[in-house]
Amino acid sequence: MSRQLRIKLLVTGDDFGYCQQRDKGIVECFHANTLSNVSLIINGSSAANAVSLAKRYNIPIGLHANLSEGFPVCSELKKKSTIINCQGVFHGKMGIRRMLSQGRLNMSEVRKELCAQISLFQQLTGHNPQHMDGHQHIHVLPGICEVFAQVLEENQILYTRIPVELGLHRCFWITEGLMEFYKGIEKDALNAAEIFRRHGIRWPDLYIGLSTMGKNMSTSNIQEAIRYGICSIQSSISTISESSNSVSIELMTHPGYPSIPEEGGCGEGPDGFSQSRERLHELEVLKSTSLWSFFLGYGIELCSFKDL
Template identity: 55%
Template sequence: MPQSRMMLVVTGDDFGYCPRRNQGIVDCFQAGGLSNVSLLVNAAAAKDAADLAKRHNIPIGLHANLSEGVPVCESLQTDSTLVNQRGFFHGKMGFRQALQRGLLSMKQVELELRAQVRLFMELTGHLPHHMDGHQHVHVLPGVREVFAQVLSDLSIRFTRVPVEAGLHSCTWLPPPLHRFYNQVEQDALDSIPVFTRYGIRWPHMYLGLTTMGHNMSVSNLQRALHLALSAGRSGSSSGGGSDSDQPVVTAELMVHPGYPSLHQQGGCGEGPDDFSRSADRQHELSVLRDPALLEVYRQERVQLCAFKDL
């Protein structure tokens, strides 16, 4: 390949969620459709996922989870601000609502994040190459400061900053989802000074909000790549992650490939969610290993890589 225009980390999220998710992610990696994975250590098939990553030499990081399932830290599994009366995390929106009301202990957030890193190391034998947040909890107010401190203390160099070029001009997202993504973007922008202060890095550009599930297609991914390349080269990116004089744009594409979860097989303690059981995961898998997309990468001079290669 001639000089690359973009170094692209294609991260398969939710590794460990269930055996069928794991197999789909491995199949996608072997087909050249992704280059990096993010592990849910409190998920049903986390150990299997870690073993598969070792066996296939898949670069792996931590998908820190504060919103789905059961805490890893045993002292937080009962009588903690992070769980409901049934002992489960509050959920994607429930976590955000409890945070807004000032009901969550940031000390307990820190205990859980550190416990998840320790379990990650037990499963994989090494520190995460990167660490992001399941359902983007890592960029939320209050949480981002604790998150950044933990990464800094443990010398975990990379995270995710979900600010996507073209999000505001995306016409196919329903209004409620568009509003949620806009809030994610604002939280991510507000996280940049915090992550910068702690010396944490991230790629110049981020892709993935506009191309999730049935919205993923070769044409939509090509659109997202073009927008990221244009924004990255114009210097409009927020990416404090790399040297801005570098001629190659660095980017992360968040993806969720897999085969649909079977009923009550997988999840983080409460069974698989609707997205996991839907055909959207397998649709992403099909698109990501489509030869037409791999040809787009070649034509656009996009080189897939892992965080450890940046």
Template identity: 50%
Template sequence: MGSPGPPSCPPAASGPRVRLVVTGDDFGYCPRRDRGMVEAFLAGALTGVSLLVNGASADAAAQLARRHRIPAGLHANLSEGRPLSPSLGSESSLVGPGGFFLGKMGFRKALAEGRVALGEVREELRAQLRRFLDLLGHQPTHVDGHQHVHVLPGVRQVFAEVLQEHGVRYTRVPVEFGLRRCEWLEPRLRAFALAVEEDARAAKEAFEELGLRWPDAYIGLSTMGKDMSVGRIEAAIDQAVQSVLGPGDIQQGGRAITLELMTHPGYPSESPTSGCGEGPDAFSQSWERLHELQILLDPALHNFYRQRSIKLCAFEDF
């Protein structure tokens, strides 16, 4: 983990000892997406989920997580749907017309212009953690950010403080080795991914100071939707291991390291039973979610895990 150090794990037969967390984001967004994630978990392709507590199917998703004992974290949301805090009315800096959050880029613009009240961010994060506790009966195994809002300037400090208040130890730091060499990314997505990575690097200090931990390496900005393939996941894992350990450690078996693969699998969303109050976005309605599910279930990927002695696990296993 990023701080204070990686957990130990049983020695592998050969090569470095690698633990891989495969997280399904946006659990609770819609029943069809949730069904796909449950299938992936039961097949051993997914090791946990991040729950959108203001999602259209959050209640049913929480029931699925309890029934199948799926490790669940909170997908902290400040950009899509409506806030949960009762103290945030129509005049809140976090919402626009209709009482909805400002959107992925709208929130970032408002934050950069100094129009976001960080006290309201704190209230909303606390409200979402309370809702998670109500739904699941326990604190989340980890908390990350929907559309990576948790690493943004100002938000990152509040986020870390609120997690510390609630005793949550694990989060996500979306810094991906080799991201700049991923030429397949469309220019718009590439620019967003690089901006996320820059913010994530800057967030490490605040997270570390307040005792948060995260895997040694992250994968997901370069392998989302249509950009996901078995070969790219394999290459990203190998790149991450090499970057964390170095050639000498790899040859000698090295120390144990941890990785997180962020995913968004499921079946395409359908209106009106999906989204966060505004209906599903285009990505959720496309074939790309199903494509991710199929890749994660591909036997070739699981053969790769076995060949590399990669142990799949959840945050709660650390």
């Protein structure tokens, strides 16, 4: 890795506001200087608490738009709409993908819900989201990404996330089934990128997070992902500006303490991943001295979207 290259690293803690155990862990990582940015899940049970923490500690905050877990924010969509099931909750990570493939999602309802989530974010924080991505990568799904891009442009939200990770094919520790899902995400993201670009939406030069999620996170895996990604694009003048000689990277993370079964979530209780020790594992890696030393040793600058 070239020491002359200026590396701007955005370490984003997703699902801020999901539960107080998540919020506590994210704040600890921010104070440890290995997390620099958060994405608020606005229909989370502790969204208001999370916003209060962000204000108190001056944590840069964006919106983690949610169309797959829990209850909608838009009041007119809560009783009957295509974005909820018969129990009145979103269709789930795989359910929304099935609805899309069957052509059963009303995109005007998707738009209303996204706008309602932005409006609630503005009410709670007093400002626009610095960036807006999607819970469980719903923002890059076919059809939804067009609406998502339009809503971002209309609300002057300049940044999103494109979950395409260079070197993912080299990650032997990812199971076959999970790898298939990840490849689907990347295929959708590559198609969505062109749509976002047409609407003037931007994103960091590199994305990392699929290969380092949950139990797969380690200092060595993060180091290797950063090294591989930078080496892959270092000579590309279309990606790295010659004038700034810098590259921006977003590392997606999910730190926190395990959720309590009766608390947290987005209205229907926390999911299995949130109750597992994998969240705590991510927290421990992010708070480790070895990771902080790696950032420091390579002159990596932690930043948020407002610094790009």
